[in-house]
Amino acid sequence: MSGYSVEHATRSSRVGVAVIAIALVVLATAPFWGDRQTLRLLAELFTFVALASLWNLLAGYAGLVSVGQQAFVGLGAYLLFAMVILAGVHPIAAIFIAGPIAALVSIPVAALTFRLRGAYFAIGTWVVAEVFRLLASQISVLGGGSGVSLPASVVIAMAPTRTAREFELYWLALGLTVLVLAAIVMLLRSRHGLALTAIRDNEVAAQSNGIDVTRVKLIVYVLTAFGTAMVGALIFLMKLRVSPDTAFSVNDWTAFVIFITVIGGIGRVEGPIIGTIIFFFMRQTLSDLGSLYLLIMGAVAIVVMLWAPKGLWGLIAERFGWQALPLQRHLVSTPQDKS
Amino acid sequence: MPAILALESIAKRFGAVVVADGIDLSLNEGEALGIIGPNGAGKTTLFGMATGTVKPDSGKVLFAGKEITALPPESRCRLGLARSFQIPQPFSGMTVFENVVVAAAFGNNEREKTVYSRCADLLERCGLADKANKRAGGLTLLDRKRLELARALATKPRVLLLDEVAGGLTEHECTTLIALIKDVRAEGVSIIWIEHVVHALLATVDRLAVLHGGKFIASGDPHTVIKSAEVAEIYMGIAADA
Numbered sequence: 001m002s003g004y005s006v007e008h009a010t011r012s013s014r015v016g017v018a019v020i021a022i023a024l025v026v027l028a029t030a031p032f033w034g035d036r037q038t039l040r041l042l043a044e045l046f047t048f049v050a051l052a053s054l055w056n057l058l059a060g061y062a063g064l065v066s067v068g069q070q071a072f073v074g075l076g077a078y079l080l081f082a083m084v085i086l087a088g089v090h091p092i093a094a095i096f097i098a099g100p101i102a103a104l105v106s107i108p109v110a111a112l113t114f115r116l117r118g119a120y121f122a123i124g125t126w127v128v129a130e131v132f133r134l135l136a137s138q139i140s141v142l143g144g145g146s147g148v149s150l151p152a153s154v155v156i157a158m159a160p161t162r163t164a165r166e167f168e169l170y171w172l173a174l175g176l177t178v179l180v181l182a183a184i185v186m187l188l189r190s191r192h193g194l195a196l197t198a199i200r201d202n203e204v205a206a207q208s209n210g211i212d213v214t215r216v217k218l219i220v221y222v223l224t225a226f227g228t229a230m231v232g233a234l235i236f237l238m239k240l241r242v243s244p245d246t247a248f249s250v251n252d253w254t255a256f257v258i259f260i261t262v263i264g265g266i267g268r269v270e271g272p273i274i275g276t277i278i279f280f281f282m283r284q285t286l287s288d289l290g291s292l293y294l295l296i297m298g299a300v301a302i303v304v305m306l307w308a309p310k311g312l313w314g315l316i317a318e319r320f321g322w323q324a325l326p327l328q329r330h331l332v333s334t335p336q337d338k339s
Numbered sequence: 340m341p342a343i344l345a346l347e348s349i350a351k352r353f354g355a356v357v358v359a360d361g362i363d364l365s366l367n368e369g370e371a372l373g374i375i376g377p378n379g380a381g382k383t384t385l386f387g388m389a390t391g392t393v394k395p396d397s398g399k400v401l402f403a404g405k406e407i408t409a410l411p412p413e414s415r416c417r418l419g420l421a422r423s424f425q426i427p428q429p430f431s432g433m434t435v436f437e438n439v440v441v442a443a444a445f446g447n448n449e450r451e452k453t454v455y456s457r458c459a460d461l462l463e464r465c466g467l468a469d470k471a472n473k474r475a476g477g478l479t480l481l482d483r484k485r486l487e488l489a490r491a492l493a494t495k496p497r498v499l500l501l502d503e504v505a506g507g508l509t510e511h512e513c514t515t516l517i518a519l520i521k522d523v524r525a526e527g528v529s530i531i532w533i534e535h536v537v538h539a540l541l542a543t544v545d546r547l548a549v550l551h552g553g554k555f556i557a558s559g560d561p562h563t564v565i566k567s568a569e570v571a572e573i574y575m576g577i578a579a580d581a
Contacts, residue, residue, distance in 0.1 A: 191444060
């Protein structure tokens with residue numbers, strides 16, 4: 001009898017982890033080498049990586065194609081402004097309180113939307129987000145339909161200088177994104193991740209092999225709401241102003257996020273990261289073209305869907321068998337004399 | 340002693356097509372039952388209703404004497420009712436090994452790490468050891484069928500439902516498969532096997548039933564059933580194969 005061991009890491013994942021580690025060090029020191037403009041752009045990029053990664057978990061793995069995640073972005077944003085303005089909570093603490101509250105809110109939302117399947121679920125989640133937007137515009141203490149700014153006293157209290165505040169927000173964006181990604185990777189490496197990956201590949205077979213598909217989907221939905229609300233709270237803390245139309249924007253928080261995930265590679269952790277880089281590159285180089293930029297983006301999305309339906313990372317991963325993160329379980333047989 | 344798996348007056352129709360017309364079926368513990376029937380007779384739907392992926396219009400499903408008609412597929416799997424799909428349904432983006440680990444960990448409700456060695460042994464038994472780290476989506480049809488079987492066995496079933504696992508196999512592969520299934524039986528697993536490859540069934544099962552038009556039209560000793568006039572009529576031209 002020979003022995004067995006199971007390993008996650010492969011050669012490509014060792015390279016991947018090394019590259020990610022180096023990138024993290026470079027990004028963490030950005031305040032010392034980047035100008036104000038660069039920091040702002042990078043912080044925004046991080047929040048999109050986080051949003052797209054969360055949507056990827058939801059749609060790419062659990063098969064829950066929601067077009068209503070702006071509900072939780074906006075909810076997080078409004079929770080932050082409410083806590084800060086009405087209760088005097090520290091903004092950073094408010095980000096971390098917004099997460100669990102949104103998770104709680106997502107449970108009744110799931111009870112409602114999980115009755116719908118496929119396209120109906122997608123539309124249902126959008127309707128819920130619109131309801132949230134309309135509710136937010138009714139809150140007169142938070143400016144009703146026109147929104148509200150963060151009081152100057154709160155902004156000043158965050159850090160002694162404007163530069164210090166910007167550094168703080170930058171590191172917060174990087175930290176939160178790393179936290180979200182780490183949580184997703186840990187989830188996927190766990191027993192739940194095994195179930196989730198099986199559901200991604202084949203729901204019927206997953207059920208027939210003992211996986212409680214509905215329960216796993218509910219867990220993912222709630223966790224995604226948790227993360228999305230925290231990211232939403234941070235985005236609007238950086239913007240210093242919130243309004244129903246910006247906080248619950250289907251364009252910004254869902255359409256772009258879907259674009260990112262689809263071109264990067266849906267159903268793979270690496271996909272949203274690649275997708276966000278491409279999205280920001282296109283936006284920075286093409287934004288002078290006005291609405292033509294949106295047309296080009298649409299064309300790119302169509303081409304990718306036709307020629308690389310699993311996204312750019314999907315193409316690479318299947319061609320070369322690469323994984324940038326050690327997620328897959330590999331069976332290694334150990335020689336007899338060792339065991 | 341109650342039957343390990345029983346269907347009681349199960350009925351199912353898809354529009355005007357009747358696929359189960361009050362079917363009664365009972366499988367004894369340790370028994371191997373073969374089911375044959377022409378295409379569209381309702382064989383696969385019968386497995387669907389036994390495992391919970393298809394809801395019968397009326398009737399009951401019992402497992403070890405307890406009614407399970409309302410239970411979802413995952414609960415039935417954990418009770419010990421495993422199935423291999425006629426059209427293989429691999430988790431195509433996962434490795435072959437991971438496919439089996441999923442079935443072992445969730446189908447038998449175990450911790451992931453405790454199932455690793457059992458899964459490795461199963462791959463060996465099913466002839467997939469050298470493909471353990473390959474993506475399941477890249478397997479040939481034969482290997483996909485092997486994987487279906489390995490996954491079903493990984494759930495530690497008390498009842499194993501096999502849906503055309505021998506179709507398309509060479510003579511040698513078929514012999515290996517029969518040996519494997521006999522092995523599984525010897526461990527006390529009860530089996531229902533739907534198959535068009537009649538000689539494989541005759542070599543393995545204790546009882547043979549013929550499904551036609553949503554009803555069992557014959558059931559009994561395999562060799563007697565296969566020679567009966569009705570079966571010969573349905574399987575005209577195939578009868579010589581037996």
